[in-house]
Amino acid sequence: MKIKYLPHTADIRMFIEGETLQKLFKAGVKGMANILKENICDHTHKFNSKTRIKTCSLDYTNLLIDFLSDVLTQTYTNKTIYCKINILSLERHKIVADVFGIETHDFDEEIKAVTYHEAEVKKNKNNLWETYIIFDI
Numbered sequence: 665m666k667i668k669y670l671p672h673t674a675d676i677r678m679f680i681e682g683e684t685l686q687k688l689f690k691a692g693v694k695g696m697a698n699i700l701k702e703n704i705c706d707h708t709h710k711f712n713s714k715t716r717i718k719t720c721s722l723d724y725t726n727l728l729i730d731f732l733s734d735v736l737t738q739t740y741t742n743k744t745i746y747c748k749i750n751i752l753s754l755e756r757h758k759i760v761a762d763v764f765g766i767e768t769h770d771f772d773e774e775i776k777a778v779t780y781h782e783a784e785v786k787k788n789k790n791n792l793w794e795t796y797i798i799f800d801i
Contacts, residue, residue, distance in 0.1 A: 674801050676773075677782070681794040685724065686751050688785065688793040692732050693763065697747045699799060700739065701772050705747035711764035713744040720758045724785040728795065731759050732778040743769055776800045 678695050682688035694705045717734050721727040735746050746765035753760045777800040785795045 675779075676775075676799045676801055678797045678799065679794070680797065681788070681792050683792055685754055685785075685793055688795070689728060689731065689751065689754070689759065689761070690749055692728055692797060693735055693749050694747055695797070696732055696736065696775065696778070696799070697745045697765075699773050699775060699801075700745050701768065701770065704745055704766065704768075708747060708766055711748060711766060713742060713746075713765045713767055714762055715742065715744075715746070715765075716760070716762050718758070718760045722757065724756060725783050725795065726780070727757065727759055728785055729778050729780050729783050729797070731761075732797070735763055736775055736778060738763065739765075743767060745771075773801055 676699055680688060680691040680695055682691050697705045715738050719731040719734050721730045744765040744767045746763040748764040750762045779798045779800055781798050782796040788794050
């Protein structure tokens with residue numbers, strides 16, 4: 665039997681930063697949407713779809729990754745790219761948010777998963793919240 669590990673470059677690495685946790689979560693959603701369809705959130709201000717997402721997790725890092733995974737699931741289920749979120753509540757272990765998006769059958773990139781690799785939600789030396797997010801494409 666032989667096992668060989670090969671390099672794999674099917675990932676997109678994204679760095680996000682925000683003055684608040686809410687802005688960090690919003691940056692994550694917008695950044696993911698713009699990967700799915702290039703610059704879609706930069707040019708769209710009218711949304712024809714709204715979904716409420718409730719996510720629970722262990723801490724802020726896991727909560728962000730799990731929330732983005734839930735948004736991604738809704739993206740493929742509803743064929744909608746979500747650009748905007750209205751956070752109704754955000755606690756260390758739970759987020760409830762309405763996400764607003766544009767229905768589409770046309771994606772530029774397929775994201776298979778939002779990974780936990782390198783993710784660590786923390787405050788940096790400038791007192792801003794930050795993390796890296798790696799998407800498996």
